[in-house]
Amino acid sequence: MLEENKVNHYLDFFDLAPEELMSLFSLAKERVLKEGDVYVKEGSTTGKLAYIKSGLIRCFLLKENGEETTVLLRWEDQFFTAYDTVLFNQASRFTYQAMEHTVLLEADYQVFMDFLNKNSKFSKAKDYFLISMLAEMMERVESFVLLNPEERYLRLLKDKPNIVQRCPDKYIATLLGITPVSLSRIRKRLANSSVAVPQKMK
């Protein structure tokens, strides 16, 4: 279900025996999305926990004026949930959409967590999902209070250089808290400067 090197990583990371890890994976089923497919729609109440084997998922919010604001992007080897539903038990305000061909491992969040709670061997694995999301959100907040838009863009490129080939600029712009026009100007400034920056072209 997962490549061997990743299996080994998780065995080590979660400090589990192979059969324990397998019992975890047995709770999950594979789900394939093609580019543009909506995984979770705004208003949905399905509480899934998903691991991205490959691909790219965009979480966005539809504003009253009809504009979409990208709230987060998730890519291969990351977990995500419709957190409105899973954490707060409410209908999702967000839509989760595949930006490219994407393969997920998905499990029902509650079933999965109940399973983890039954055995304290899993306590580390259980914390992992929440902590890794928390870590990323913290980093996000830090980037907003510490960096200006240009610096946030550079940091994103550093974190995920190929994101510009995989996701349209207009979605990246709102993720950074700016407009597409402004991102375009930032790109131009950087191109004219001496800063080396990942290029567009697919």
Added chain:
Amino acid sequence: MLEENKVNHYLDFFDLAPEELMSLFSLAKERVLKEGDVYVKEGSTTGKLAYIKSGLIRCFLLKENGEETTVLLRWEDQFFTAYDTVLFNQASRFTYQAMEHTVLLEADYQVFMDFLNKNSKFSKAKDYFLISMLAEMMERVESFVLLNPEERYLRLLKDKPNIVQRCPDKYIATLLGITPVSLSRIRKRLANSSVAVPQKMK
């Protein structure tokens, strides 16, 4: 150790028996800080989980140029940790300082979590700390991608109207991702407009 109405709230919220809740509190000890006291210093590696009974804590980062950036504010009835230490096992990049007379309940994070892990009755309580922090960080991120600085300021006032009496503007400014000068201008714009806004004076 805690007022009765809050005890009842937590009994209900965590779905625990009184003696179970008490066994939790027995792990914590009270700590009193006066205005200006540093609770956790940059570079510290003490992994504490703290609950704020009363008061206000500012978490800030010292930049190379000597300026302080407020990363988060925590107030009464909220939990916080030096998350660099607790989540990532590294020295804290941040300093946590009391902005006013503050009373904490503090416990060693690892001891506390190990205790919670021993009994699945506590699984809900255990998730609570992580989930409530995650929720707040998510909200923070949303406010940065969806709102402009003025709107973020208004939202903060809505969340915690008395924050302006309790915390100097310069700290609030960096929390919002702007400069004190800019916050001052925003305040002026709002004062001259018809928007009702909590006033300064102590």
Added chain:
DNA sequence: GACATTAATTAACCTTTGTTAATTCAGGCC
């Protein structure tokens, strides 16, 4: 290939923010 559609860039203009510095305000202290 021609056409339609959408994304990205560019331009023009206005607003806001950052920066630096001067000024005013408020609180603490003798």
Added chain:
DNA sequence: GGCCTGAATTAACAAAGGTTAATTAATGTC
């Protein structure tokens, strides 16, 4: 009270971002 210190405000200017619209580029479709 008068003085000191730091916070907040104000001013002046430069830099950046938002908005709208026009133009160009890229992509998909027939």
